[in-house]
Amino acid sequence: MEISDIQVDGYERVARCRDEASGLHAIIAVHSTTLGPALGGMRMLPYASEDEALFDVLRLSRGMTYKSAVADTGLGGGKSVILGEPGTLKSEALFLAMGRFIQALEGQYITAEDMNIGIPDLEVVSRETRWVTGLSKDSGSSGNPSPYTSYGCLVGMRATAKEAFGSDDLTGRRVVMQGIGAVGGPLAVLLKEAGAETIICDINEERVNQLSREHGFTIVDDDQHLDVECDIYSPCARGAGINDQTIPRLRCKAIAGCANNVLLEPRHAEDLRQRGILYAPDYVINAGGIINVSVELLDGGYNEAAAMRKIDRIGDNLEQVFAISNAEDIPTNEAAARLAERRLAAERGE
Ligand code: NAD
Numbered sequence: 001m002e003i004s005d006i007q008v009d010g011y012e013r014v015a016r017c018r019d020e021a022s023g024l025h026a027i028i029a030v031h032s033t034t035l036g037p038a039l040g041g042m043r044m045l046p047y048a049s050e051d052e053a054l055f056d057v058l059r060l061s062r063g064m065t066y067k068s069a070v071a072d073t074g075l076g077g078g079k080s081v082i083l084g085e086p087g088t089l090k091s092e093a094l095f096l097a098m099g100r101f102i103q104a105l106e107g108q109y110i111t112a113e114d115m116n117i118g119i120p121d122l123e124v125v126s127r128e129t130r131w132v133t134g135l136s137k138d139s140g141s142s143g144n145p146s147p148y149t150s151y152g153c154l155v156g157m158r159a160t161a162k163e164a165f166g167s168d169d170l171t172g173r174r175v176v177m178q179g180i181g182a183v184g185g186p187l188a189v190l191l192k193e194a195g196a197e198t199i200i201c202d203i204n205e206e207r208v209n210q211l212s213r214e215h216g217f218t219i220v221d222d223d224q225h226l227d228v229e230c231d232i233y234s235p236c237a238r239g240a241g242i243n244d245q246t247i248p249r250l251r252c253k254a255i256a257g258c259a260n261n262v263l264l265e266p267r268h269a270e271d272l273r274q275r276g277i278l279y280a281p282d283y284v285i286n287a288g289g290i291i292n293v294s295v296e297l298l299d300g301g302y303n304e305a306a307a308m309r310k311i312d313r314i315g316d317n318l319e320q321v322f323a324i325s326n327a328e329d330i331p332t333n334e335a336a337a338r339l340a341e342r343r344l345a346a347e348r349g350e
Contacts (some may be wrong), residue, residue, distance in 0.1 A: 001097065003104060008058060012038075013108065016050075017101040022093035024082065027053055028101065029061035030108050031077040034347050037107055037214040038078025039133065039293065040064040041114025042098070042122075046085045056080045063283065064290075069340035070317055071287035073294035074311075078109045086116040093234045095121050099128025105348040107131055111146075112293060134294045142296040142307070145289025146182035152288020152311045153183070153258045154190045157232060159315040160256040160280045165231065168315075171195030174230040176220065176252065178202075179237025180211055183286075187236060189215060202237070232256050240264040242279075247271050256280040269331035281336040284317055 006027070008012040013030040027050075030038040040061055047053040057079050065077025082089075082098065102111055102125065112134040119136055128131040137143035157175075165173075174197045175328035180188050181202070191198045192215055199218045202208040212219050220228055222280060226249040233252035237242045239261030242250075247268065255262065255277060262282045263269055272279045288311045296302040296308060317339075325335035 001100060001310040003101060006054070011058065011061070013105070014054075014058070015101070017098070017104065019094075019097035019101075022091060022097045023084070023089060024094050024097045024101075025050070025084065026080060026082045026098060026101065028059045028080040028105065028109050029057040029078060030105070031058075031061040031079075032065040032344070033076040033108060034344050035065075035069055036073070036075040036298070037110050037131075038064070038076040039068065039073075039110045039112065039297070040077060040079035040304070041112045042080045042082065042117045042125075043114035044082040044084060044086045044090070045108040047081070047083045050083065053081045053083050065344070066337060066340040067287055067290060069343045070284050070321070070336055071286040071291050071294075072313065072317070072343070073287075073291055074298050075110075075290075075294055078110065079114075080111060082117075090121065094125055095124035096128050097134075099125040102131050103129035105131075110297065133296055142292050142302045144182075145292050146321065147186050147289040148292040148307065148311060148350075149183045149258050149286055150186035150190060150288070151308070152291065152314045153234075153236075153256065153285055154188050154194065155288075155312055155314045156280055156285035156318050157234070157256045157320040158194075159189075159322075160232065160254050160278060160285075163319070164254040164278045166305075169195075172197060173232060174199065175232045175234055176201075176225055176228050177234045177236055177257070178222065178225055179235065179259065180207060181236070184236030186232075187234070187258060188217060190279065192217070199225075199228060199230070213287060226250060235259040235262050242268050242272070244271075247275070250275070250277060252277060254278040254280070256285055257282070258286045260286065266333055269333040273331045278322075279332050280318055281321060283331045284321055284336050285314060287311075287314060287317075323348065 017026040061079035068075040135141035160167040229251040235257035243264035295307040
């Protein structure tokens, strides 16, 4: 086992982790522990090079600092990446080695699920380190974060509606959703309960038909969903859906969904603003899952009621983002970053 530090300006620690026996090649990035231990998921991808993996882990760990700062989780930002093809490289020895590396960071970095990493993988990691979150509920952990992400998004949609339409009542509001998977599915049901008129699309026909049969949702084809006039567009499938091609087609007044990296590029937030479309920044509105995990870590053990109360604060966080955006005449994604930076600066006593 070999751990070596990579010096990167603005990052507290970036560790290259190599274990010849299992073939593990990973990078753990601790961007900031200013607000608490650095929490962030572990992902596994066949990166073309270490540079590509490093770029990804630096970008993602910094994003986690901002997400947690705005959500006020009491956590910092980190991330880890394992280089390799999950189908062929995954093994017990690999995840045990990863666990030992995480343990060597002595709680500076806390891991969780991310792309291509599941609970069974994390259970192996947890045999070597206690700095693992989001295991099964049976083990006293906070469990699957998706329903909490969905609930937090509904809270955020109410705040977005209040800003865009003057009322947080979703009754009769038309919402078009792209993606009804782990987060989008439960969100569609919550929207129905809130009285919204929900229109759904998903490339998984079976899923979309079943949800519509159960709840009476209208279905729209994925390639036509952007053309449907609506109050709120809710991207809950994948990233980069808001870009130069899609923005001119949008017929919504606000965007509020669970997907990560909704904007292809940050500049697209200004394009939305120019068109009078209110954008609820993705990492602010989709923080329900991480807030849920933070309760497991910081509040003396997991407690669902406490988690829900904390998730309800997503509405206040968005209100603050919109207030900064209005007062400083900047797009909402910049306003969210400003809010995060202020909270970090306040903690540092600046
Ligand atoms: P998922 O795989 O369970 O669901 C995604 C759904 O989107 C699937 O049903 C899929 O068929 C559909 N889909 C994919 N491409 C599509 C397309 N082009 N058009 C229409 N539908 C399409 O994933 P998920 O966990 O629900 O995550 C969805 C998004 O939310 C992702 O961007 C994820 O990063 C983000 N997110 C999830 C969580 C969480 O707690 N799961 C937390 C924060 C953010």
